[in-house]
Amino acid sequence: MSYWTDRQEQLKKTAEKDETKLKRRLSDFYDKEFKRLEKEIAAYYQQYGEDNVISYRNLLQSLSDEDRRLLMERMDEFVAKYPQYSNLMPVRESIYKLDRLQGLQYSVYMTEAEIAGFTNEQMTEYLTKLSQKGINYGMETLGFGKNFYSINSDVVKQFVDVHWLNEENFSTRIWNDTKKLAQYLNQDLAQGFARGDSYDKLVRNLRQRFGRVNRKDAYRLIYTEGTFVMAESTMQPFKEDFTKYRTSPVLDGKTCSICRNMRHEVFEISERQPGVNFPPFHPWCRDSWEIVVDDWDAWIDEYVRKHGGNPNAASDVQKPSEVRWNKIQPKNRLPSAVGAVGTVLTVLGAAELIKYLLGGDEE
Ligand SMILES: [Zn+2]
Structure with a gap:
């Protein structure tokens, strides 16, 4: 196993550790959101129910002024928190025409919107950190020290939330997933009421789908987007040579x-x-x-020519004294040509070391 393969494995392990923490945060948030929805449903049963059943006809009456006010308040809060999602909110006028069932269904929609907003925010943070780590692992392997790019660097951000397949970035995917789930939940809700389900039965059904699908969608996205960010960010520094x-x-x-x-x-x-x-x-x-690399000897010649073969040639080529190796500690013995690690190397030495770190000696 080369140093580089080993480094990628380390990156994956770090990613998985952070992923576990992220999943826990999301999972807690989803539970909290469901509790809120559960309370709302309980209030409906209390207000409109009789013997733990709400007649469907009862739900077709106009939404109360109070519930309408609460719903609008909630939409305003959401837009204030996530202005980028303001276009996803239902039009105001439609709120005035809602019946009780639709009012509850809008609440489900808002719950899923909150989930989209939170998941998106948390995922962006996680993937930005992962991108920084990935690109710096690559930079380090090419001799640029351990923390070349800061988390705020544009280079780091360029891989986060970009579309790489089907013209969809992860923000859009999260939104599409949650919207689809809201539709299913609202159908469950309507069917449950139509069947005359008790409160317990209705909530149990909703909770099952809610818990399972929200998590499944988010976890799959986190994992797969994580792989995208790791592959792209680590490749970034290698594109030049x-x-x-x-x-x-x-x-x-x-x-x-x-x-x-x-x-x-x-x-x-x-x-x-x-x-x-x-x-x-x-x-x-x-x-x-x-x-x-098909021919490492040719690659080394090219690297030396490009990075310092003629220090007087151009001002933007790296001079030998600028090729530094900070704290690189390959697991195995270094080839003797390379010399001491942690010191300034000649360009030739640097090229030999890169070849070694990428497994060029294994062939
Ligand atoms: Zn596979």
């Missing part, structure tokens, strides 16, 4: 046939396309990649 890669799945019993078969092909970095020839290939994919 390399041209080819192959995918590099962990090969165990769980590796799927898509990832297993893709790894035999070599692709141009400039032609990589997530979902097609670059990870992620499918939902729940955690594939990664490795650099391919």
